[in-house]
Amino acid sequence: NSDVDADNDGIPDSIETAAGGEQTLTLDNFETNQGWTINPNGSDTATTGQWEVGNPEATSSGGNQMQPDTTTSGTQALVTQAAAGSSVGSFDIDSGTTSALSPAIQVSTGARDLTLRYYFAHLNNASSEDFLRITLLSGSGSEILLQESGTASNRSATWLTLNADVSSYAGSSVQLLIEAADAGSGSLVEAGVDDIEVVTFVAANFDADTVLPAL
Secondary structure, three states: OOOOOOOOOOOOHHHHHHHOEEEEEEEEOOOOOOOOEEOOOOOOOOOEOOEEEEOOOOEEEOOEEEEOOOOOOOOOEEEEOOOOOOOOOOOOOEOEEEEEEOOOEEOOOOEEEEEEEEEEEEOOOOOOOOEEEEEEEEOOEEEEEEEEEOOOOOEOOOOEEEEEEOHHHOOOEEEEEEEEEEOOOOOOEEEEEEEEEEEEEEOOOOOOOOOOOOO
């Protein structure tokens, strides 16, 4: 379909491909499980709220949304246990850390940025020991792309955007390690990730005689 505009910039993909420029490729929208490994190092301690790919059910406390029932696309996301349970605290993260490792991600030549959507939610019983962390793993080491810690305040589950420069990894294979924790005294903590994408610069593939279609 020549009118498809995957990156929603108002320019059809067919024109962008001919003219070059930025292209956005969705790596994982979680509508199917592409091979994420839960507890990859065998060291997780969380007794509930373990990461899973699923359709999240809404939970809230005192008007603060802890887990949304909407994703940023489709119906599935990587979330800390999708079920709502009988109360807001039934399936939040408890008693430690939960982790998930992505399948290998090939960062294409010309890649500039990796983007994803995420939320990190907690009630005012949280502390700085609670966290959401996203780490990029490569053959040369690791890089923390996101580190957010809890505070003694209510934080609702709002989808935010992480934008990370991955140009130095272009042409190589990487993985994402996503960790979340209720690591201090018991508190209510939830997290989610959706729509992992990479923005790549594509060179023009037409010659001087090519006429682009009108917008």
